[in-house]
Amino acid sequence: MHEMAMAEGIMDIVKDYAEKNNAVKVHTISLLIGEMTGVVVDSLEFCFKALSKGTIAENAEIKLKNVPLVGHCNDCNWQGHIENYNFFCPHCKSGHMDIISGRELRVEYLEVD
Numbered sequence: 001m002h003e004m005a006m007a008e009g010i011m012d013i014v015k016d017y018a019e020k021n022n023a024v025k026v027h028t029i030s031l032l033i034g035e036m037t038g039v040v041v042d043s044l045e046f047c048f049k050a051l052s053k054g055t056i057a058e059n060a061e062i063k064l065k066n067v068p069l070v071g072h073c074n075d076c077n078w079q080g081h082i083e084n085y086n087f088f089c090p091h092c093k094s095g096h097m098d099i100i101s102g103r104e105l106r107v108e109y110l111e112v113d
């Protein structure tokens, strides 16, 4: 239940944000989902809907943005999309790659009343 744990994490952020902003209703939740998280979007939405029932986030619209997996090579400075989780530089074959994006799962913004 990977997605349920993630939905709970999102719900915590939403509740926290709503409290700080004295919100009474959450309209939109925009999420950034990295390619590497392997999240099944339908499943995440389903879990979130179940969790948000009876809360201020009930019936909130969930917007999802996929973040591609991008790596940077420390040896030749190549930067680009990593295909098939192959973490070797396609330019110089180095294994000294940093992940620039694609691991995130976070709330980008919330629209509340």
Ligand SMILES: [Zn+2]
Pocket (backbone or CB within 6 Å): 073, 074, 075, 076, 077, 078, 089, 090, 091, 092, 093, 094
């Ligand atoms: Zn390289």
